[in-house]
Each structure stands twice: as structure tokens, then as C-alpha cells.
Amino acid sequence: MRNQVHLLALLLVVALFLSGCAVAASPAPDQPLPELLIQASEYAYDVPDRIEAGLTTVALENEGELAHHAQLARLPEGMTPEAWLGLMQENPPAAIQAVTYVGGPGLLDPGLRQEVVLDLLPGTHLVVSFVFDAEGVPYLAKGMVKPFEVVAPSTAAKVQPIESNGTVELLDFSFILPAGIGAGPQVWEVVNEAQEIHEIMVLKLADGKNLHDVMAFLQTPNGEAPYVNLGGFQAITPGESSWLKLDLEPGEYVVTCYVPGAETGDPHFAMGMIQSFTVK
Ligand SMILES: [Cu+2]
Incomplete structure (x- = not known):
């Protein structure tokens, strides 16, 4: 009985040693x-x-x-x-x-x-x-x-x-969105290619609503918004880039920028920085 216990202990030590070797021999996994x-x-x-x-x-x-x-x-x-x-x-x-x-x-x-x-x-x-x-x-x-x-x-x-599914370019005063935006979880690299700071807000439209309904609401907020504020990426300094994570359902969307223009103070969406896209 006593020998069996020793044998088990020895096997355990050998097993721990081997598993330790296996971890040490492989490259450290990404965190x-x-x-x-x-x-x-x-x-x-x-x-x-x-x-x-x-x-x-x-x-x-x-x-x-x-x-x-x-x-x-x-x-x-x-x-x-x-x-x-x-x-x-x-x-x-x-x-x-x-x-x-x-x-x-x-x-x-x-x-x-x-x-x-x-x-x-x-x-x-x-x-x-x-x-x-x-x-x-x-x-x-x-x-x-x-x-x-x-x-x-x-x-x-x-x-x-960071692996991205596409790039969105922020310009003075428009967006270039990734081509063919699909449904599901995805990562967009956000790059400010412009002279001013910009952001990209993502709105999911209510059924039957369109870009004109969004513009009308943004200019005169009245009653219920024709969209859900789904998030997006806040203002980023020119020349910088980062990543936005989205999980999109099929439907109609609008992207926009609320940053005030450096010269006029008008919001960038009023200067053309607003655009719709469809997820099939
Ligand atoms: Cu902007």
C-alpha cells in the first residue's frame, strides 16, 4: 500500500513536469x-x-x-x-x-x-x-x-x-464606408483622413424611416426619434486611426457626425456628413 502511494506521487510529479515542459516549449499565447x-x-x-x-x-x-x-x-x-x-x-x-x-x-x-x-x-x-x-x-x-x-x-x-473587416474613412465632410457591409459582428478600422476632427455615429432606422426623416429630426427634434442610437466612434484627431466594433442586424442604417464645424459651428451632418446604408 505504502509503495503504491509513492508510485502515484512519482507519477504525479512526472506528469506535472511533462506538462510544464509542454507549456514552456510552445510560444506564449496571445493575451x-x-x-x-x-x-x-x-x-x-x-x-x-x-x-x-x-x-x-x-x-x-x-x-x-x-x-x-x-x-x-x-x-x-x-x-x-x-x-x-x-x-x-x-x-x-x-x-x-x-x-x-x-x-x-x-x-x-x-x-x-x-x-x-x-x-x-x-x-x-x-x-x-x-x-x-x-x-x-x-x-x-x-x-x-x-x-x-x-x-x-x-x-x-x-x-x-486587430483584424478588421473594412475601413471607414472620415473626410471633410463625408464618409467612405466599407464596401458591402454584411450582418453580424464586425470590426471597422476608423481613419481620420481630414483636416478637422470627426466621429462616426451609427443610427438604426425604425421601420419605414429614411435619411430625410433623420435629417428632419436632427434639425428639429420633435417627438420620438426615427432611429435607435446604436453607438459608433467618438471624435478623433486628424491623422489618427482606431477600431469600431459593431454587431449589425439586417435593416436600414444612417451614419453621421455631430462635431461642430471649425469655421461656422454648424454640425458636420448639416455640411453633408450623413449617409445611409443597408444591411441585407
Ligand atoms: Cu465630422
């Missing part, structure tokens, strides 16, 4: 991307205080009763979040120009979730809302701004490469 989860409600964001730099899935969960987005912006070196908020009160155009827009999950109806993939650089960041209420008060002024720190990574993580 899934780290996730930065942002939860939005009226009128606050819940977001971790710090995250390591590098490719990151940034997810927005709308736990509120109104549509919300999560604009991520990197502050210039040496500027504190308090200093930026002070500048925002004294000179809003200067505050808006002071930061680098790195994207983020786009405008999303309650109960929905949107993921984007960003390559975060070290520095102090803000998650901030540029949505306005019906009286013209920005959600930012109601508390929807939260700083977080992106720190240098402790180890060089080997992460999955």
Missing part, C-alpha cells in the same frame, strides 16, 4: 486585450482611475435613461483636469482645442453597450460628455467628466493583432 469599462448614467461616469497604455478595448455601458456617449481626450502634458475645467469655464473654444481627441464609444441608447479598440498612450485623460439637454445645458456641466491616468505598461504584453 486578450485589457478592457476599460465605462458606465454612464445621469449625470456621471464610472471609470477606473488608471489603466496601462497599449491596445485596449474601451466599452461603454449605458445604465441611464437617456442616450450617452464617452468621449476620451488626452490632456497636454502638465495640464491638470482641474486646470482644463477652469479653462472650459473661461474660454470654451480654447479648452476644446487644448486636448487630443482619441475617440471612444459613440452615442448609445439606454441599456446598450458599445466597444471600440484604442491604442492608449501614457498621460492624463478625460472621459467627457459633449451631449446637450433640450435647454442647451451640456451634460459636462452636470458632472459628466471624469479623469483617468494612462500609465506606462509594467510588461510588454503580447496582444492579439
Whole structure:
């Protein structure tokens, strides 16, 4: 009996040794991307205080009763979040120009979730809302701004490469969408090829509604929206690119950009940056 126990113990040691060898001999598997989860409600964001730099899935969960987005912006070196908020009160155009827009999950109806993939650089960041209420008060002024720190990574993580199903180009003032957009989960690379900052919001149209109904509602919001705010990708600085994850059902969609024009202040959709597409 005693010998049998020893034999079992020996076999166990050999098995552990062999399995250890097998793991050590094969290349390290790719890690899934780290996730930065942002939860939005009226009128606050819940977001971790710090995250390591590098490719990151940034997810927005709308736990509120109104549509919300999560604009991520990197502050210039040496500027504190308090200093930026002070500048925002004294000179809003200067505050808006002071930061680098790195994207983020786009405008999303309650109960929905949107993921984007960003390559975060070290520095102090803000998650901030540029949505306005019906009286013209920005959600930012109601508390929807939260700083977080992106720190240098402790180890060089080997992460999955990002495979995209197509590219969307943001231009002054139009979109070039991926050709032949199909149903199901997909990843679009978003590239700002323009001179101004841009975003791409994705709207799923209600049955029987079209682009003209969307334009009419955007210009004069009245009654129920003829669409669902499905998310999208927030404003990104010219020359930068990132990734937008979508899971599309068959139907009619509109993409649009709400960023105000640098010269006139008119929203980009009023300058032509709005387009429909069909998923079969
Ligand atoms: Cu735009």
C-alpha cells in the first residue's frame, strides 16, 4: 500500500513536469486585450482611475435613461483636469482645442453597450460628455467628466493583432464606408483622413424611416426619434486611426457626425456628413 502511494506521487510529479515542459516549449499565447469599462448614467461616469497604455478595448455601458456617449481626450502634458475645467469655464473654444481627441464609444441608447479598440498612450485623460439637454445645458456641466491616468505598461504584453473587416474613412465632410457591409459582428478600422476632427455615429432606422426623416429630426427634434442610437466612434484627431466594433442586424442604417464645424459651428451632418446604408 505504502509503495503504491509513492508510485502515484512519482507519477504525479512526472506528469506535472511533462506538462510544464509542454507549456514552456510552445510560444506564449496571445493575451486578450485589457478592457476599460465605462458606465454612464445621469449625470456621471464610472471609470477606473488608471489603466496601462497599449491596445485596449474601451466599452461603454449605458445604465441611464437617456442616450450617452464617452468621449476620451488626452490632456497636454502638465495640464491638470482641474486646470482644463477652469479653462472650459473661461474660454470654451480654447479648452476644446487644448486636448487630443482619441475617440471612444459613440452615442448609445439606454441599456446598450458599445466597444471600440484604442491604442492608449501614457498621460492624463478625460472621459467627457459633449451631449446637450433640450435647454442647451451640456451634460459636462452636470458632472459628466471624469479623469483617468494612462500609465506606462509594467510588461510588454503580447496582444492579439486587430483584424478588421473594412475601413471607414472620415473626410471633410463625408464618409467612405466599407464596401458591402454584411450582418453580424464586425470590426471597422476608423481613419481620420481630414483636416478637422470627426466621429462616426451609427443610427438604426425604425421601420419605414429614411435619411430625410433623420435629417428632419436632427434639425428639429420633435417627438420620438426615427432611429435607435446604436453607438459608433467618438471624435478623433486628424491623422489618427482606431477600431469600431459593431454587431449589425439586417435593416436600414444612417451614419453621421455631430462635431461642430471649425469655421461656422454648424454640425458636420448639416455640411453633408450623413449617409445611409443597408444591411441585407
Ligand atoms: Cu465630422
